[in-house]
Amino acid sequence: MLGSELVSRRRAQRRIRRAATLAILTAAALPAAAQAGVVEPVSVTRQTDVPAGQTRSLTLKCPARAVALNATATSALDATSSLPGADARRWTFRFTAGDTATTGGAVLRCVRLRLPERVSGVGLAVETKFQPVLEVPPGSTVKVGMRCSHGNVPTGWGLDRTGADNGLAIAAAVPTKRGWSFAIENAGTTPAAGNLSTRCLERKQRASSGQRHAFSTRVASFNEQLEGSGTTSRSCKRGEFSVATGLSLPASDDILLTHTLVVGQRGGEWSFAQPSGATSVKTSLVCLARTTGFHR
Numbered sequence: 001m002l003g004s005e006l007v008s009r010r011r012a013q014r015r016i017r018r019a020a021t022l023a024i025l026t027a028a029a030l031p032a033a034a035q036a037g038v039v040e041p042v043s044v045t046r047q048t049d050v051p052a053g054q055t056r057s058l059t060l061k062c063p064a065r066a067v068a069l070n071a072t073a074t075s076a077l078d079a080t081s082s083l084p085g086a087d088a089r090r091w092t093f094r095f096t097a098g099d100t101a102t103t104g105g106a107v108l109r110c111v112r113l114r115l116p117e118r119v120s121g122v123g124l125a126v127e128t129k130f131q132p133v134l135e136v137p138p139g140s141t142v143k144v145g146m147r148c149s150h151g152n153v154p155t156g157w158g159l160d161r162t163g164a165d166n167g168l169a170i171a172a173a174v175p176t177k178r179g180w181s182f183a184i185e186n187a188g189t190t191p192a193a194g195n196l197s198t199r200c201l202e203r204k205q206r207a208s209s210g211q212r213h214a215f216s217t218r219v220a221s222f223n224e225q226l227e228g229s230g231t232t233s234r235s236c237k238r239g240e241f242s243v244a245t246g247l248s249l250p251a252s253d254d255i256l257l258t259h260t261l262v263v264g265q266r267g268g269e270w271s272f273a274q275p276s277g278a279t280s281v282k283t284s285l286v287c288l289a290r291t292t293g294f295h296r
Contacts, residue, residue: 038213039111039113040066040111040113040290041241041265041288041290042062042109042111043107043108043110044061044062044063044107044110045060045108046060047104047106048095050095050101051097051101052099052100053098053099054096054097058092059093062108062112063110063112065112065124066124067110067111067112067124068110068199069110069155069199069244070091070109070157071106072107072262073095073104073105073259074261075102075103075104075106077095077097077102077103077104078258079106080094081160082160083160083197084128084156088124091108091158107263109156109243111124111201113205113213119209119211119294121208121209122205122207124202125201126201127149127199127201127202130196131197132196133168133193133196136191138167138186138189138192141251143172143182144182144183144196145180145181146196146198148179148198149200151203152202152203153201153215154176154244155200155244156199156243156286157173157182158197159184160197161194162193162195163192167189168194169184169185169186170183170184170257171184172247172248174248175246175284175286176219183249187256203215211296212294213295214292215289216289217288218240219284222234222283222284224281224283226281229258230271232270233267233269233270235268235285236285236287237287238266239291240288241265241287241289241290242262242263242264242266242268242286242287243262243285243286243287244286245261245262245285247282247284253279254274255273255281256273256274257271258271258273266287270283
């Protein structure tokens with residue numbers, strides 16, 4: 001498990017450096033009163049029934065003029081796969097039920113701009129990158145670093161587990177200034193493979209009317225002291241929107257992340273299974289400022 005020797009396969013992995021999805025969406029014009037803060041965050045939630053022993057897909061879509069930054073499962077049944085769509089407004093999950101029927105649910109984090117008077121011709125662009133995770137032996141961990149292209153900031157990530165009885169689990173998903181640093185553990189009993197994805201947002205926009213805007217993001221980091229299995233929660237500051245959660249589990253302990261999601265306007269939650277006693281875990285939130293504006 002997490003205490004096993006780390007297995008690094010960076011050199012063996014085929015990097016898809018430019019497997020990116022670019023989409024431009026036009027912002028909406030609003031009165032001058034919106035000039036103090038033009039960033040409009042939007043959350044979209046949906047659920048789907050999952051029959052016993054079956055898999056169901058759930059696709060969420062941002063409203064018009066918005067782009068998808070990240071998405072997380074919200075139900076007790078965690079997703080087997082989380083996939084940002086080729087369409088900048090969509091994100092798809094797959095949920096697999098056990099012996100009893102259940103419900104799978106997810107929340108999609110979106111953002112769009114509200115244009116003040118005399119500002120026009122502004123678009124939003126997002127980028128998606130993919131990285132294969134080759135077969136990981138049982139009890140081993142691989143480290144994967146993914147970077148956004150120049151001028152983009154990281155806002156989300158997803159993991160697609162391939163094959164039945166796939167034991168891949170997130171041991172670390174640490175947001176950095178330019179991307180994400182992952183540690184993927186195989187907690188199962190057979191070799192497992194999958195694909196990682198990251199979603200990035202173009203930071204700066206220039207209006208055809210001459211004004212400029214730039215999104216402002218920051219990473220809030222926390223140290224959690226856990227006693228056995230349990231759930232912890234944290235929040236971004238007032239005036240911010242929580243976009244994505246991150247974490248880093250200690251390699252010396254047998255702790256597992258069982259679920260993580262963004263909640264409300266500013267929050268994030270993490271649930272752990274940790275049978276070996278008290279331990280320290282690092283968590284993080286990617287926070288998007290809602291009060292940025294246009295300037296000359």
